Structure formats: C-alpha cells, structure tokens
Amino acid sequence: MTSHAATMERGRSPERGLGVPTNKLGMWIFLTSEVMFFTGIIGSYIILRFGASDSWAAPGEVLNVTVTAVNTFILICSSVTMVKAFAAIENGDEKMLRIWLLATAIIGASFVGIQLFEYSELIHHGFLPSSGLYGSTFYSMTGFHGFHVTVGVLCILWVTLKAFRGGYTQENHQGVEVIGLYWHFVDLVWIILFTIVYLI
Amino acid sequence: MSEAGKQHPRYMLVFGGLAVLTAIEVTAAFMGFPRSVTIIVLLGLAGWKALLVALYFMHLKWEPRALKVLAAAPLLPAAIMVVVILMEYV
Numbered sequence: 001m002t003s004h005a006a007t008m009e010r011g012r013s014p015e016r017g018l019g020v021p022t023n024k025l026g027m028w029i030f031l032t033s034e035v036m037f038f039t040g041i042i043g044s045y046i047i048l049r050f051g052a053s054d055s056w057a058a059p060g061e062v063l064n065v066t067v068t069a070v071n072t073f074i075l076i077c078s079s080v081t082m083v084k085a086f087a088a089i090e091n092g093d094e095k096m097l098r099i100w101l102l103a104t105a106i107i108g109a110s111f112v113g114i115q116l117f118e119y120s121e122l123i124h125h126g127f128l129p130s131s132g133l134y135g136s137t138f139y140s141m142t143g144f145h146g147f148h149v150t151v152g153v154l155c156i157l158w159v160t161l162k163a164f165r166g167g168y169t170q171e172n173h174q175g176v177e178v179i180g181l182y183w184h185f186v187d188l189v190w191i192i193l194f195t196i197v198y199l200i
Numbered sequence: 201m202s203e204a205g206k207q208h209p210r211y212m213l214v215f216g217g218l219a220v221l222t223a224i225e226v227t228a229a230f231m232g233f234p235r236s237v238t239i240i241v242l243l244g245l246a247g248w249k250a251l252l253v254a255l256y257f258m259h260l261k262w263e264p265r266a267l268k269v270l271a272a273a274p275l276l277p278a279a280i281m282v283v284v285i286l287m288e289y290v
Contacts, residue, residue, distance in 0.1 A: 018266040028270055035274035043285050050289040059229055069226045073219060080215045083257050087208050184257040188250045195246035199229040200239055 027178045031185050038189055041141055042196065048133050055133040062127055063138070064118065065198050071114045072194050075149075078107035079187040082156075082180050092170035094163070101160040101176075104183070108153040115146050141197055148186045155179050214256045221249050 018025055049056060059065065085100035119139075122128075129139040159179050162168065168176055225245045229238060255261040260271055 018270065019264040020267055025267070025270075028267060032270065032274040035278060039274075039278040039281055043281050046282065046285050047288075050286075065226065065229070069222065072222055076215065076218045076222070079253065079257050080211055083211050087211070090208070181258055184253055187257070188253045191249045191253065192246050195225065195242050199225060199242050 021174055023174050023178050024181070027181045031181065034185065034189075038144075038192075041144060042192075045137050045141060045196065048137055052133055057134065059199055062122070062125075062134070063198055064121070067114065067118060068194060068198050071111055071118075072190065074107055074114070075111050075187050075190050078104050078111065079184050081107060082183050086173075086176050086180050089168050089170065089173040089176055094166065094168065097168060097173075097176065098160065098163045101156060101163055105153055105156045105160055108149060108156060108183070112146060112149055112153065115142065115149075138197060141193055145186070145190055145193055148189070152179075152183050152186050156183065209256045209259075209261075211256070214252055217252055218249055221245050221252075 020028075057063075081100050081103040085097050085104060088094075088096035088100055127135055127138075129135050156179055159175055162175065225242055228241050228245070231238075233241070254271070260268060263271075
C-alpha cells in the first residue's frame with residue numbers, strides 16, 4: 001500500500017532531470033525552442049529592415065502606439081494575475097486561485113480583442129499584410145504572437161475549468177505553474193516585439 | 201515548485217517596475233534623441249523588463265542552477281544569429 005501511494009505521489013509530481021518536475025522541465029525545453037522561433041522571425045525582420053529601410057514609416061505614423069502601449073500594460077496586468085493565482089494555490093487558497101485564473105483569462109482575451117480591433121482599423125486605413133515589407137513583417141510578427149496569446153487563453157480557460165472542479169490543491173498544482181510559465185513567456189516576447197515593431 | 205519557490209517575491213513591486221519602464225520607454229521613443237541613442241535606450245529598457253519577467257514572474261531566480269543554464273542556453277545561438285546578421289550591414 002505504501003509503495004502504491006509512493007508511486008501515485010511520483011506520478012503526480014515526478015522529480016526528475018535538473019531537479020525539477022518533468023512537466024515543468026518539458027515546458028522550459030519547449031520555451032527554449034520558442035526563443036529560437038521568435039529569434040528567427042526577428043532575424044528576418046532585421047535583414048528586411050536594414051536592407052529596405054525606406055519601406056518603414058516613422059514610429060507612430062502608421063501604427064497607433066497609444067492603443068498598443070495600453071494593450072502592453074494590459075498584458076503585463078494579466079501576468080500579475082497569473083502569478084497571484086499561483087501564489088494563491090501555493091498557500092492552499094482554491095477560491096482565490098479560481099478568481100485570479102478567471103481574471104487572467106479575461107484580461108488575456110481582452111489583449112487579443114484589442115489587437116483584432118487594431119488590425120481592423122489598420123486594414124480600414126489600407127495597411128494590409130500585402131502592403132510591402134512593412135505590412136508583411138508587422139502582421140507576421142504580431143500575428144504569430146497573437147496566435148500564441150490565443151492558445152494561452154484557451155489553455156488558461158482549460159486550467160480554470162479544472163480549478164473550478166477542484167482539480168488543484170496546495171500539494172498538487174503543477175498545471176497552474178506550467179501554464180503560468182508559458183503565459184509569462186508570451187508576455188516577455190511581447191515586451192521585445194512592442195519595442196522592435198512599434199517604437200523603433 | 202520546490203520549497204525555495206515558496207518565498208513569494210513582491211509581485212506588485214515588479215508590476216510597478218514594469219509599468220514605469222513601459223511609460224519611460226514610450227516617452228523616450230518620441231523624445232527626438234539621435235536614432236542610435238533611441239535604439240540602444242529602448243532595447244536596454246526592453247531587456248530589463250524581459251529580465252524582470254523571467255526572474256520574478258517565471259521564478260527563475262529561485263530555480264536550480266541547471267535550469268537557469270537551460271533557460272539561458274538559447275540566448276547564445278540567438279545572439280550569434282542576430283550579431284552575424286547585423287555584421288552584414290555594419
């Protein structure tokens with residue numbers, strides 16, 4: 001019985017490799033591959049920008065920096081609610097876990113909503129993915145990021161649903177930590193992209 | 201999370217830092233500094249913010265050294281890639 005319980009415990013939170021649970025290690029390895037993915041995109045951007053700088057408008061001329069700065073702030077807020085969710089379940093507070101997770105999902109979805117509004121405004125003004133190198137790099141970079149945020153929101157909704165069903169406890173909440181890592185990474189990438197795409 | 205992670209950082213302080221740095225960044229972008237200065241300042245601020253997120257929100261500061269090395273590993277090939285590309289134009 002004891003050995004069975006031990007197996008169950010290992011199954012829940014296996015401590016292997018680099019001294020961290022396997023699912024967390026897996027997420028970190030995935031995130032390192034994501035760093036290279038975005039570096040590839042940013043690398044292409046540098047080549048195109050330096051090679052054909054005439055194609056780019058000055059910062060703020062085409063893109064609405066104010067709206068996006070607010071959106072950046074919104075994404076940072078969602079990272080805070082995510083860490084608050086994690087801190088809540090670390091302290092065994094399942095109620096606050098649910099509230100903070102729900103807040104994260106809503107704020108994350110708002111980011112995507114504002115990005116779609118921005119796209120519709122830009123398209124309305126004739127700035128399309130086919131509008132030269134500026135347009136194609138803008139929509140590629142922000143689009144891939146927006147896709148990541150959308151996937152993140154869906155995953156957080158899944159985790160939230162599980163939290164409402166009592167799926168996480170003070171002892172077992174690896175899922176919250178792992179989706180949190182992904183979510184903060186997406187925030188981190190946006191910090192870089194916002195600077196490169198909108199301000200430079 | 202390992203027991204070391206139980207010491208929760210002051211998240212609101214980090215949040216305040218990120219908000220202030222974002223405001224400085226947006227202001228600095230339109231201050232009319234020479235272009236090269238603007239680019240260096242903005243990339244520095246963005247790097248600082250990214251580091252705050254990785255260290256405190258992703259708890260990297262409290263992770264075992266091996267995981268820190270793993271997390272930092274892609275930065276080397278990424279830096280090589282960006283530097284090599286930039287050398288084409290310098």
